[in-house]
Each structure stands twice: as C-alpha cells, then as structure tokens.
Amino acid sequence: MSPKVQCTPSDLCSSTHSLGRLSPNILSPVSEAGDSSEVYSEVLHEKAQTFSGGEAALMQNSKHKPRCEKPGLRGRRRMKANDRERHRMHNLNSALNALRSILPALPEDAKLTKIETLRFAHNYIWALTETLRMADQLGHTPDYLPLPASNLSSPTSVTSSEWDSASPADSCCWTSADFDPRNSYTSSPGKNCKTLTRHESSVFPLTFYVKSFCGEKDLRNTWQ
C-alpha cells in the first residue's frame, strides 16, 4: 500500500501556508509531551481571526470545523475535550507505529493499516509462540518426528468471533496466504489448504511466517 499523504495537525503546525487554510480546531499541537491545551487552542483561534476574509472563509469551510460553536463555558469544555481526544488518538497511533516497527520488515510501500497491523501482530505472536513451543518439543523428541501441523494449537484466548474469523492454527497447514496480513482472519478456516511435505511440516512456523512477508529470502538462520 502506498503511503497516504494526509494533513495532520502536527504537519500543519510548522506550515503557515496550511495554517491559513485550515480550521484552528485541527491545529492543536501534538507532541509526546502532551502539551495540547486550551491555551493553545485559544492562541490559534486568535491567529485565525487575523486572517483576511478569503482565508477566513476557507477556514469556515475547511475540514473538521466545529459543527456547533458553543460560546462560553460549554464551548470551552468541548474544545478541551477535543484536544484530549485528539491527543488520546495520537497516543494510540504512536503505539500502533511502535507495534509496526517491531514487526518483520515489509517493503517500503507496504505500510500496514491499523487493522492489518493488529492482525499481523496477532499472527506474529502466535507464530513466535508456536516456534518456541516446537523448539522446546523438538529438544526432547527424536528428530525423525516432525510435528504435524495439525498438532498446533493457537496459544491465544482470542476467539474467532473477536477477530471475525479463525486464527491461523485453524487451517490444516501453513501457507503463505495464511499469513498474509491482508487476508489473515478474513478467509474461511481451511481455505487454501495444501498438504505439506514431511520436510515442510518440520520447519518452524516462524520461518514460513517470515518468508511470506520477506519474499524469497529464507530467514531461517536469522530467526533461529
């Protein structure tokens, strides 16, 4: 997926050009310090009032302008609540970005969406857990006994209904398609099933998992 270019408040704060075109309500600073404040909103409001008529009209018609501008205490509370909500959502997005950063690298133009990130992370954790479990079992079992995929069970308590569909473990085996974040949890359990070879079924799930995202590069040695 190619990156989307969207105007975020943090982007706009440093751009007087953009500042002149957008409502002051979307220009609250969003910093890690959490300095969104009523004061800042008021400063921006004052700033907006200094614009010419044409610019003011643009701001009136701009995106996310308050639908009902309430004067007085109620309006003040609403603006503060908006600031808090904005900051809260930015924190949530920061957490999502942090999560993206620790997931296996994807091609440059393949930034995961929010839902894809969550599903990918869920699958990834599952794969890691299975890898550890299989490694532990293989350490105590003869190497001629590769673990059949059907023995795998999802370690998570997340129900299929919570994720709209089944976990990867519900499939009879692993395929690249099973681990594509774009179709994980969206296809029916058992779909795209194929019979793995004895060798394939003995490979740690994480290897399949990583390979499915990193092209043909076999990261087996890297991840074990």
Place this chain on the structure above:
DNA sequence: TAGGCCATCTGGTCCT
C-alpha cells in the same frame, strides 16, 4: 467515481 482509510469532532457513559 466508489470504496477504503484516516483524522477529527461530538455527545454519551463511566469512573475517580
């Protein structure tokens, strides 16, 4: 142009 994704606003609810 339709649909997906996203940021933001908003009012309601719950909690401290």
Place this chain on the structure above:
DNA sequence: AGGACCAGATGGCCTA
C-alpha cells in the same frame, strides 16, 4: 466536576 473511553458522523485523500 472533569477526564478517559467509546462509537457514530463527517469529510478529505488516495487508489482501483
């Protein structure tokens, strides 16, 4: 009372 959280609504941007 005020803050956190949530879900619905809205509108912009982008891609197929």
